[in-house]
Amino acid sequence: MRFVADVVVSLKPVVNDPQGLVVRAGLHQLGFAEVGDVRVGKHITLEVDAANQEQARQRVADMCERLLRNPVIEDYGIELRAASGASPEPLSGPA
Amino acid sequence: MRFGIAVFPGTWSDRDCAHAVSVLGHESVPLWHRDRDLQGVDCVILPGGFAYGDYLRTGAVARFAPLMESVQEFAAAGGLVWGICNGFQILCEAHLLPGALTRNASLEFRCQMTWMRVERTDSPFTRECGTGQVLAIPVSHGEGRYVADPETLERLEGERRVLLRYVAADGSPVGGVSVNGSMRDIAGIVSAQGNVLGMMPHPERACEPLLGSDDGLRMFRSVVAAVEHDSLFADAAPRREPVR
Numbered sequence: 001m002r003f004v005a006d007v008v009v010s011l012k013p014v015v016n017d018p019q020g021l022v023v024r025a026g027l028h029q030l031g032f033a034e035v036g037d038v039r040v041g042k043h044i045t046l047e048v049d050a051a052n053q054e055q056a057r058q059r060v061a062d063m064c065e066r067l068l069r070n071p072v073i074e075d076y077g078i079e080l081r082a083a084s085g086a087s088p089e090p091l092s093g094p095a
Numbered sequence: 096m097r098f099g100i101a102v103f104p105g106t107w108s109d110r111d112c113a114h115a116v117s118v119l120g121h122e123s124v125p126l127w128h129r130d131r132d133l134q135g136v137d138c139v140i141l142p143g144g145f146a147y148g149d150y151l152r153t154g155a156v157a158r159f160a161p162l163m164e165s166v167q168e169f170a171a172a173g174g175l176v177w178g179i180c181n182g183f184q185i186l187c188e189a190h191l192l193p194g195a196l197t198r199n200a201s202l203e204f205r206c207q208m209t210w211m212r213v214e215r216t217d218s219p220f221t222r223e224c225g226t227g228q229v230l231a232i233p234v235s236h237g238e239g240r241y242v243a244d245p246e247t248l249e250r251l252e253g254e255r256r257v258l259l260r261y262v263a264a265d266g267s268p269v270g271g272v273s274v275n276g277s278m279r280d281i282a283g284i285v286s287a288q289g290n291v292l293g294m295m296p297h298p299e300r301a302c303e304p305l306l307g308s309d310d311g312l313r314m315f316r317s318v319v320a321a322v323e324h325d326s327l328f329a330d331a332a333p334r335r336e337p338v339r
Contacts, residue, residue: 015242018202018276070152070188072195073242 002083003048003056009069009076010041044068047083056080096322098123099136101166101182103146103157108179108299112142115299115315128160137322138175139166141182143235143297153196153238154184163189175219175318176291180236183283183293192284192293193251194243196236200276204237208307209274209296211259211282212266218258218285219321220292223313229266230259230310232296234274239295241277241284251284259283259294 011017017039024038046063050056057080064076098116100109102125109125116123124134128146133139146157157163163185170176170191178186186192199205210231213224224230243251251257259282261273273280275295283294298311 014244015197016200018198018200022202067155068151070155070195072187072193072244073197 001050001052001056003050003053003080004083005046005048005056005060006079006081007044007046007060007064007068007076008041008079009044009064009074010039011073012075015073053080053082096121096137096319097135098318099126099133099139100124101126101128101139101141101162103128103144103160103162105146105148106142106144106181108143108181108297111297111299112140112179115302115311118302118312119315119319121319126162128157128162131161131165133165133169138177138318139169141166141176141178141185142299143180143182146181146185149181149184149238152188153181154186154188157181157185158189167191170286170291173288173290175321177220177318178291178293179297179299180234180239180295183295184238186291186293191291192286193247194241194284196238196295197240197242198238199236199240199274204235205239205274206233206235207274208233209282210262210264210266211296212262214257214260215255218289218292219318220285220314221258221317222320223317227266229262229264230298230301230313231264231308232298232301232311233307234296235300236275236295239275239277241275241279241281241295243278248279251281252279254287256285256287256289257281257283258285258292259296 019040020038024035027035048056060078069076100112100123102109113123184196187195210229213221213228216222216224216226261269261280261282263269269280285292298314301308301311303309
């Protein structure tokens with residue numbers, strides 16, 4: 001079964017995020033005075049084939065631990081859903 | 096002696112490093128990222144650049160290159176590994192050094208002269224420097240802000256593993272506002288064994304007076320002296336066996 005995993009990689013709260021500070025300053029300048037803390041992260045979308053949702057989650061977590069995040073500075077979150085059409089075959093390719 | 100200079104797709108400082116080695120009259124060989132053979136080199140340099148485009152994170156993909164497996168073994172056996180700029184980022188991603196290099200506090204790519212104090216001279220990388228000497232060596236990076244958790248920082252300081260620390264040109268402390276905002280003004284750290292160095296500044300770009308400084312040459316000279324003479328880290332395992 002094919003799943004889509006949305007992985008969000010964000011800087012740990014203790015790590016200073018200069019990009020977030022600049023974005024916040026920019027929003028304040030535009031008049032969005034209500035904006036408090038801003039953190040900038042990464043959004044990675046993966047398509048994975050797995051027997052079930054639990055297995056897909058485990059595999060994606062392993063990918064996060066080994067490559068997608070740097071454990072020194074980053075946390076991650078995973079959201080899983082079934083791929084639309086849920087075809088185990090590649091979406092494009094030779095007919 | 097013979098330096099090995101790693102070449103990943105996107106490496107840009109390999110030829111500058113080779114030139115610095117040639118200024119001293121020594122030999123260097125390029126080490127292609129897909130090869131595992133270190134060709135019996137005495138020191139591996141991981142030069143600056145953007146290995147594999149620095150996609151995902153700086154150094155994140157380069158650490159999985161076949162060459163890096165050999166470099167890991169070489170380092171574990173006590174071999175000298177010298178990561179410069181992108182090389183430092185790769186060493187951190189490969190867990191050969193602790194911590195991480197993050198976006199400069201200024202958010203700007205900085206290409207400029209910097210000054211750093213040599214914190215110890217009983218290292219193979221600084222034995223030709225004076226104690227507390229201030230070296231003028233340029234940086235060229237957008238992600239060089241060294242960060243680590245407080246325990247790691249304390250361990251590094253306690254074990255005297257901060258080899259280079261950013262200072263002002265006159266040697267006075269910069270107090271956290273260095274060129275990239277590194278914690279503790281860290282410019283370069285060594286591994287627990289002392290045989291692996293990661294540093295953001297580019298010593299190969301400071302190896303002739305024409306370039307504005309030849310202070311970087313002292314570090315190359317140090318490595319040569321460490322390898323050719325009885326090294327100060329001789330207890331760091333039998334390290335002359337080439338790793339295959």
